[in-house]
Amino acid sequence: MCKTILLLAPFVLFGWMQGSSQQVLTLEKALEIAFENSPVLIQSKLSLQQSELNLQAQKASLKSQFSLDVNPFTYSRSNRYDDYNSKWYDSKTMTSSASFGVVQPVKWTDGKISLVNDIQWQDAQNQTSGVTSTAFSHDVSLRIEQPIFTYNRTKMQLQELELRLENARLNYALQQLSIEKTVTTNFFGVYQRQKELSVAREELANQKLNYEIVKNKVEAGLVAKEELYQAEINLATSESSVYSQNISFENSKDNFKLLLGLSLDEDVLAMPNIDVASVNVEVNEAVKKGLEQRMELRQKQITLEQDVFSLVRAKAENEFKGSITARIGLNSLGEKVSNIYDNPTDNEQVGISLTIPIYDWGANKARVESTKLGSESDEISFDEQKKEITLSIRQICRNLPTLISQIEIKKKTADNAQRTYELNQEKYGNGNLTGMELQQYQSQLTSAKQAYTNAIIDYKIEVLNLKIQTLWDFQGNESYLKK
Numbered sequence: 103m104c105k106t107i108l109l110l111a112p113f114v115l116f117g118w119m120q121g122s123s124q125q126v127l128t129l130e131k132a133l134e135i136a137f138e139n140s141p142v143l144i145q146s147k148l149s150l151q152q153s154e155l156n157l158q159a160q161k162a163s164l165k166s167q168f169s170l171d172v173n174p175f176t177y178s179r180s181n182r183y184d185d186y187n188s189k190w191y192d193s194k195t196m197t198s199s200a201s202f203g204v205v206q207p208v209k210w211t212d213g214k215i216s217l218v219n220d221i222q223w224q225d226a227q228n229q230t231s232g233v234t235s236t237a238f239s240h241d242v243s244l245r246i247e248q249p250i251f252t253y254n255r256t257k258m259q260l261q262e263l264e265l266r267l268e269n270a271r272l273n274y275a276l277q278q279l280s281i282e283k284t285v286t287t288n289f290f291g292v293y294q295r296q297k298e299l300s301v302a303r304e305e306l307a308n309q310k311l312n313y314e315i316v317k318n319k320v321e322a323g324l325v326a327k328e329e330l331y332q333a334e335i336n337l338a339t340s341e342s343s344v345y346s347q348n349i350s351f352e353n354s355k356d357n358f359k360l361l362l363g364l365s366l367d368e369d370v371l372a373m374p375n376i377d378v379a380s381v382n383v384e385v386n387e388a389v390k391k392g393l394e395q396r397m398e399l400r401q402k403q404i405t406l407e408q409d410v411f412s413l414v415r416a417k418a419e420n421e422f423k424g425s426i427t428a429r430i431g432l433n434s435l436g437e438k439v440s441n442i443y444d445n446p447t448d449n450e451q452v453g454i455s456l457t458i459p460i461y462d463w464g465a466n467k468a469r470v471e472s473t474k475l476g477s478e479s480d481e482i483s484f485d486e487q488k489k490e491i492t493l494s495i496r497q498i499c500r501n502l503p504t505l506i507s508q509i510e511i512k513k514k515t516a517d518n519a520q521r522t523y524e525l526n527q528e529k530y531g532n533g534n535l536t537g538m539e540l541q542q543y544q545s546q547l548t549s550a551k552q553a554y555t556n557a558i559i560d561y562k563i564e565v566l567n568l569k570i571q572t573l574w575d576f577q578g579n580e581s582y583l584k585k
Contacts, residue, residue: 153270195226215246
């Protein structure tokens with residue numbers, strides 16, 4: 103009874119699979135779904151958008167900035183002691199003011215030009231003496247601030263944000279590449295399990311046919327009953343293999359659906375393009391493409407450029423620097439608005455300030471040397487990565503012709519194994535071959551078909567590795583970065 107249930111279980115499971123809805127996935131469709139649902143890619147895109155906004159904000163800050171500060175009304179009352187007259191006096195003050203300013207940062211010099219317009223009304227009353235004064239004032243000034251003997255902080259900050267944006271774009275593209283590799287590998291893994299299940303079913307069909315042949319021969323007394331026992335074992339083994347392969351196939355599909363973000367209740371079927379087009383790649387050309395296009399190398403270059411900025415900052419920690427300030431203004435004052443501009447006064451101011459470091463006990467020198475060492479380490483890392491990329495591309499280029507020849511060999515092997523099995527199956531039907539001997543040919547046929555499928559998958563994955571290593575699609579003869 104248990105044996106019967108075990109033998110029927112695969113067929114019950116197959117019937118349920120065929121009755122459920124099934125989504126056929128090509129590799130392109132699987133990649134599209136993964137790009138839409140990948141949390142890592144979504145986070146990388148958010149980081150990219152954040153970098154774009156930061157750069158946008160920095161560029162906007164370099165344009166003219168307008169500000170308006172308004173103080174509609176202020177009232178104050180105080181009781182103070184006058185040392186000169188040796189008496190206390192009570193005062194009351196009411197003010198109202200507004201200030202409008204335009205500030206224009208200067209990117210090329212790291213300076214700043216400001217135009218400030220101040221308007222104020224004040225009413226002051228001395229309660230002790232009974233003196234009251236009212237005044238209206240208007241002050242307009244043009245101000246210039248210019249750092250000297252130091253680096254351009256505004257320009258450097260803008261360059262850093264541009265590099266961060268470029269780095270964020272590279273990270274996003276690298277995440278896409280990583281997802282493409284993972285999805286492609288898992289996609290062909292599903293296809294591999296799918297083909298193994300198909301081969302196992304073909305083997306089961308052959309074993310059923312062989313079983314019926316032997317059963318009829320035993321009933322007719324043409325062969326020994328032991329051959330029927332062997333046929334039963336072969337049939338049970340094939341049924342068990344189908345059941346095991348089906349479990350492996352279902353597990354592979356579940357993992358793939360989880361990777362794509364699909365519902366686990368949805369059934370999928372992998373439909374790859376198994377046409378094998380030989381890719382002719384010249385090793386030196388492939389290495390050149392890789393070194394020109396690899397985003398990791400550009401990221402290393404960005405790191406080296408950022409190291410230059412870090413070195414500049416380290417040197418400026420305790421630097422000799424200064425600042426030039428200049429102010430040209432016009433001040434008008436009157437008791438009434440109508441006569442506020444009767445006697446305007448000019449005012450000018452120019453100043454130079456210097457910061458001169460004396461002695462910092464070697465702190466700045468240590469910081470600079472530490473930054474230089476970090477930059478040297480990044481340069482070594484850059485050179486080593488170039489060597490690793492070159493090595494990987496060379497190995498892939500050398501491996502591709504071997505994989506092509508392996509596909510041809512495995513295909514011929516599978517074709518020969520199929521013909522050999524058919525010939526020996528005929529011998530088996532004629533009674534010239536034992537069931538155990540036929541089972542050996544069946545095992546050879548199953549292994550040959552699986553090896554042929556694996557050879558195709560290995561070649562497809564290696565072509566993908568070449569594209570990832572060089573960022574160049576040699577089949578379409580176009581750059582991956584332009585897609």
